[in-house]
Amino acid sequence: MNSLVPKPVRVAVFAVSCLGLVSCAxxxxxxxxxxxxxxAAGQTDGMLRPLVDLGPGQTYHGQEGGLYPGGSNVRPxxxxxxxxxxxxxxxxxxxxxxxxxxxxxIVIIPVSVSNGYGAWHRGDEADASTTxxxxxxxxxGKNPKLxxxxxxxxxxxxxxxxxxxxxxxSVFYRTLDHALKEQGVTPRQVQIIWLSMPVSGxxxxxxxxxxxxxxxxxxxxxxxxxxxxxxxxxxRYPNVKIIYSSTKGAMYMSPRDNAEFDGGPIExxxxxxxxxxxxxxxxxxNGALDLNHDPVRGxxxxxxxxxxxxxxxxxxxxxxxxxxxxxxxxxxxxDGLHPSLSGLTKYANMLxxxxxxxxxATPWFLRPGAPANKPPTIAKAASSGANPVxxxxxxxxxxxxxxxxxxxxxxxxxxxxxxxxxxxxxxPNRAKNTTATFPSAGRYTFQxxxxxxxxxxxxxxxxxxxxxx
Numbered sequence: 001m002n003s004l005v006p007k008p009v010r011v012a013v014f015a016v017s018c019l020g021l022v023s024c025a026x027x028x029x030x031x032x033x034x035x036x037x038x039x040a041a042g043q044t045d046g047m048l049r050p051l052v053d054l055g056p057g058q059t060y061h062g063q064e065g066g067l068y069p070g071g072s073n074v075r076p077x078x079x080x081x082x083x084x085x086x087x088x089x090x091x092x093x094x095x096x097x098x099x100x101x102x103x104x105x106i107v108i109i110p111v112s113v114s115n116g117y118g119a120w121h122r123g124d125e126a127d128a129s130t131t132x133x134x135x136x137x138x139x140x141g142k143n144p145k146l147x148x149x150x151x152x153x154x155x156x157x158x159x160x161x162x163x164x165x166x167x168x169x170s171v172f173y174r175t176l177d178h179a180l181k182e183q184g185v186t187p188r189q190v191q192i193i194w195l196s197m198p199v200s201g202x203x204x205x206x207x208x209x210x211x212x213x214x215x216x217x218x219x220x221x222x223x224x225x226x227x228x229x230x231x232x233x234x235x236r237y238p239n240v241k242i243i244y245s246s247t248k249g250a251m252y253m254s255p256r257d258n259a260e261f262d263g264g265p266i267e268x269x270x271x272x273x274x275x276x277x278x279x280x281x282x283x284x285x286n287g288a289l290d291l292n293h294d295p296v297r298g299x300x301x302x303x304x305x306x307x308x309x310x311x312x313x314x315x316x317x318x319x320x321x322x323x324x325x326x327x328x329x330x331x332x333x334x335d336g337l338h339p340s341l342s343g344l345t346k347y348a349n350m351l352x353x354x355x356x357x358x359x360x361a362t363p364w365f366l367r368p369g370a371p372a373n374k375p376p377t378i379a380k381a382a383s384s385g386a387n388p389v390x391x392x393x394x395x396x397x398x399x400x401x402x403x404x405x406x407x408x409x410x411x412x413x414x415x416x417x418x419x420x421x422x423x424x425x426x427x428p429n430r431a432k433n434t435t436a437t438f439p440s441a442g443r444y445t446f447q448x449x450x451x452x453x454x455x456x457x458x459x460x461x462x463x464x465x466x467x468x469x
Contacts (some may be wrong), residue, residue, distance in 0.1 A: 047314050048250075048271045051278065052322040061215050063275055067307045069282055071320065072399040075306060079285050082294065083360035086241050086304050090191050090364040092145045097188030097239050106148040106364050107185050108192040111233060112151070115338055119347035121150040124333070130345040130410050133180045135352060138408050139453040141370035142333060145305055147400055149183050149190070151176040165199065168235040177236075178254035190237045192364070194308055194351065195229060196246040198270060215272045222276025230280065230291070230302050242360065244308030245281065247274045249343060250315035253336035266337065271312055281305045309350035317416050326447060330426060342412050344425035346449075349410065353455025375456035376402040376409055382448055388465040389438065396423075397433045398460050402451035410451045417444035441468040 025234050054065020067073045071359045076084070092104030118124060121133040133148050158173045177187055212221065226245070233240055248270040249390040284291040284305050313320045313327035331343030339347060355365045356373060378384075378400060378452055386396035400409045411431040415421040421444060424435040438444065444464050451457045 008032060012343075047316060047318070048268060048312075048321070049272075049308070050312050050314070050320050051274045052310055053320055060275070063216055063219075067278060067281075068311060069075075069285060076086075076285055079306075080360070083242065083304050083306055084363075086293075087360045087363040090241060091128075093189045093191070093239060095186045095189065095265065104145070105185060105189050106143065106145050106191055107147045107149050107180075107189040108194070109149040109180070109190050110153050110194045110196065111176065111229065112194070112196040113198065115198060116194070116246075116347075117150070117152055117343045118192070118339060119351065122152070123239075124341040124344060127341055127428055130341065130348055132348040132351045135348060135408070135410075135453045136355065138404075139352075139356070140404060141356070141366045141373060141454065143365060143367045147183075147185055147189075149180055149185055152181045168232040168234075173236050175233065187198065187237050189237055191239055191304070192242045192244075193233060193237070193240055194244050195226075195233070196248075196308070197226070197229065198248050198273070210400075213269075214456050215268070216275065218269055218272045219275035219279070223272040223279045224281045226277050229292070230305065234302050237416045240303045243276050243303045243305050244354070244361075245305065246308040246311060247277055249331070249339060249347070250313060251337055252315065252329060252332050267315070274310065275311060281307065304360075309347070309354055311347060311350070317414065326416075326459075328414050329420040330414065330418075330423060340426070340427070342414075342423070342426035345412050345451075347408050347456065349412075349449075349451040349455045350456070352451075352453060353371045353457075354467035356454040357457075373452065373454040373456055374401045374403050376450050376452050376458045378450070378458055378460055379406075380462040382446065382462040384436075384464050386463060387462075388467050390467050390469075392462065393435050393437050395433070396436050396446065396448075398450070399432055400458060402452045404452050404454075408453050413446060413450070414449075415444050415446045418442035436464075441466045 031129070049060065049065070051065055051067060054060060054071060055064070056071035058065050058071060065071055068075055077365050082113050083280040087185035090106055091108050092101055094104050108115050112120065119132055121131050122128060133150060136142060136148055144182050152175065155177055156171060180187060180190070212218065227337070229245060233243065251266050251270055252276065253266040284293065284302065289298060291302045292298055292300060293302055294300070313325045314326065317326055325346075327343070327346070331340055331346060332338070333340045349439065355361045378398070380397070380399035382398040387394070396413065398411065400406060400411070402409055406430055407428055410427055411429065412427050413423055413431065413434060415436070419439040419442070420438045421430070425431045425435060436446070445461065445467065446464065447459060447461045449459050
């Protein structure tokens with residue numbers, strides 16, 4: 001069995017411990033954040049609870065939480081064993097899909113749109129150094145037979161409709177095939193897919209009536225859409241054996257901000273869509289014939305399904321109870337609809353962690369005999385140019401060390417306090433030296449996550465006081 005939400009290695013390097021960070025962050029709930037985050041929740045505390053923070057017996061509007069049945073975040077043993085067996089059966093394939101251990105490739109590709117492609121290979125269009133593709137290819141333990149392909153919906157005219165046209169022969173899938181061809185691989189070599197879609201009625205071009213835009217009706221729409229995608233993938237890419245699924249992280253746009261997106265993919269739809277994905281995976285676990293992956297049980301209708309990284313966290317910066325993931329306004333681009341570079345870096349690090357540690361991924365992701373990855377360490381504790389701060393800005397610095405080389409580390413800063421802090425750079429290696437800008441005075445707690453190419457993380461923290469100006 002394997003939990004699919006990474007639990008990074010945390011190293012306290014300042015007077016504030018990780019437990020202290022959790023307590024402090026919760027005490028700052030909802031302060032200084034845009035009204036969209038509060039409106040999206042529809043709850044008095046202003047926060048929707050992540051799926052992973054709803055354990056056994058806990059529900060969201062009467063619906064069970066957890067990634068898997070029983071409110072669990074761990075794959076059921078039998079389903080996990082099936083996935084591990086499938087992973088061990090993955091071998092390099094020739095262009096026609098036949099086994100070719102010498103010249104063949106194991107191809108993994110994303111099926112996604114702008115949010116997913118940013119984390120996978122495009123970055124924020126100005127910096128792609130923290131993407132999954134760049135950093136996985138820099139991982140010394142990566143299987144040399146693994147080809148990490150990109151897909152991009154703008155490849156052909158009309159392709160930027162997402163999977164709104166769900167059929168396997170839609171322009172969307174033809175754009176993915178075009179991308180594969182440009183990279184010298186074929187659809188028959190694809191065996192693993194990361195599926196990350198902001199599914200909603202809006203995504204599918206469906207004019208849902210208002211009563212269908214609330215939970216659980218919106219999640220049922222997501223379930224239908226996700227199943228359509230799974231079936232299209234099975235037809236279009238017949239050798240795909242594994243699909244890892246992810247939904248979006250919390251965004252900061254609501255219908256009040258932009259009525260054009262009423263119905264998604266904004267809040268609360270990004271949050272609610274996860275239940276639809278959960279229900280599709282559960283249906284396969286419970287033996288649904290239209291999602292059968294096991295030829296022993298009958299005709300195969302779908303690849304083996306599992307959760308990939310689950311990105312949604314409290315939009316006010318409070319850490320998730322399950323694993324401490326912090327998601328703040330700094331992780332969202334100015335449009336309120338896409339992750340910023342730091343948000344994309346968090347996505348990529350969670351993907352790296354899963355592929356490098358999940359036993360349904362390691363047989364094909366890592367090269368045989370690869371040494372165990374060691375987590376990074378703190379070489380120089382987090383520090384600030386001034387503390388207390390008398391102006392509006394201060395320099396922040398920290399330095400990590402890693403067996404894979406310090407240049408391969410990413411540095412992602414988060415903060416909690418009376419208002420949202422901005423950073424001159426956040427996510428890439430150069431963010432080990434950044435400048436924080438404070439909108440107002442008060443006490444701010446900073447956390448910096450230092451991640452290696454396997455997604456293992458060391459965490460440092462520092463508390464800074466900003467004097468009234």
